[in-house]
Amino acid sequence: MQIRTEKWTALCLICAVVLLSVCAALTFLVDPFEHYRESSILPLYDQESYNNPGIARNYDYNAVILGTSMVEMSMPSVIDDCFSVSSVKLPMRGSHTAQMGWQLGHVLQTHPLSLAILAVDAYSLMGPPDDDEEIITYLWDDRLLNDVYYLLNRDVLFVRIPRMLKNRGLPLDGKRDSMYQWTDVVFSEASVISAVEFSSQKEMQPVDSRLERSTENISRHLESYISAYPETRFVIYFPPYSVGYWYMMTRGGLSEQQYRSRQRVCELLLSYPNVEIYDYSSRTEWTENLSQYFDYSHHNTAVSNAVMRAIAAGENRILTLQDIERNNEGIRQSVERFIEKYEPK
Numbered sequence: 001m002q003i004r005t006e007k008w009t010a011l012c013l014i015c016a017v018v019l020l021s022v023c024a025a026l027t028f029l030v031d032p033f034e035h036y037r038e039s040s041i042l043p044l045y046d047q048e049s050y051n052n053p054g055i056a057r058n059y060d061y062n063a064v065i066l067g068t069s070m071v072e073m074s075m076p077s078v079i080d081d082c083f084s085v086s087s088v089k090l091p092m093r094g095s096h097t098a099q100m101g102w103q104l105g106h107v108l109q110t111h112p113l114s115l116a117i118l119a120v121d122a123y124s125l126m127g128p129p130d131d132d133e134e135i136i137t138y139l140w141d142d143r144l145l146n147d148v149y150y151l152l153n154r155d156v157l158f159v160r161i162p163r164m165l166k167n168r169g170l171p172l173d174g175k176r177d178s179m180y181q182w183t184d185v186v187f188s189e190a191s192v193i194s195a196v197e198f199s200s201q202k203e204m205q206p207v208d209s210r211l212e213r214s215t216e217n218i219s220r221h222l223e224s225y226i227s228a229y230p231e232t233r234f235v236i237y238f239p240p241y242s243v244g245y246w247y248m249m250t251r252g253g254l255s256e257q258q259y260r261s262r263q264r265v266c267e268l269l270l271s272y273p274n275v276e277i278y279d280y281s282s283r284t285e286w287t288e289n290l291s292q293y294f295d296y297s298h299h300n301t302a303v304s305n306a307v308m309r310a311i312a313a314g315e316n317r318i319l320t321l322q323d324i325e326r327n328n329e330g331i332r333q334s335v336e337r338f339i340e341k342y343e344p345k
Helices: 003-028 048-058 076-083 097-110 144-151 152-163 191-194 209-228 243-251 255-269 301-311 321-342
Strands: 061-068 089-090 115-119 235-237 275-279
Touching: 003 144, 003 152, 048 097, 048 115, 061 076, 061 097, 076 089, 076 301, 097 115, 097 209, 191 243, 209 235, 209 255, 235 255, 235 301, 243 255, 243 321, 255 275, 255 321, 275 301, 275 321
Parallel strands: 061 089, 061 115, 115 235, 235 275
Antiparallel strands: none
């Protein structure tokens, strides 16, 4: 009886090992998050936290654009044309500067970059300096033992792989442009106004609120790499949020601390010879043309492409602290025009 039990146990163990091996082999071969290689099947590109590590590790590129959802509509093909590079985009929706720094550090370790374009959002500068939410560490590190979390992941096996296999035969040309782009939104003035929360003025927070946090984020997650990689050209730009965003920040009492964080970027980084800073937050032909946005912040691909061409042409470059202060004042004036035109009387 004992011998039969031992044989049954051994058989079950062998079957379990075989089944797990088959599952691991299937994940390895299909590799939906491109952890081991760039895929010959079009990936889903719908989970940045999971897709970005494979793109960063295995794609061939010498330039990158990093940022929040504000760079999701960017087109690497336009970046390539503007700067004579081969680029990828690594956005992380709703992220803070800490996540940008995490990705930037790993990219610089694996690829010699000639250009790093960093879309720096004022709110993200004030995020927690140690924020690692949405960073899937086992996909970023090189520890083979940690791959078990990917190779035997239930969601990967039963959801991601079946969905990705449906993409067999789809063209791969243009995937760097189309990844992460929104296809189910409406860009219109009406959609922006419906997203804006109209309210009375709250007490304005002190201008230096969270300045220490912004300073630490800039120093740890931007400046440390800028100083360590002098051969890389770092282009930092403030994205053109719509005036609706700045209206909400103003009414919410948060705008002045965000203006101060923008200034802090310039104070700490303008002196580096491999850094260029551009500001499109007060470029009113974009920010006040609400038909180019689908909510109070996110603009369409045409604006994304226009930003890249403007950078290549040297437009709206910040050369002195007075430049960013003048642009902050321009945003304040833009908000006043928005109030006059849209705020309920």
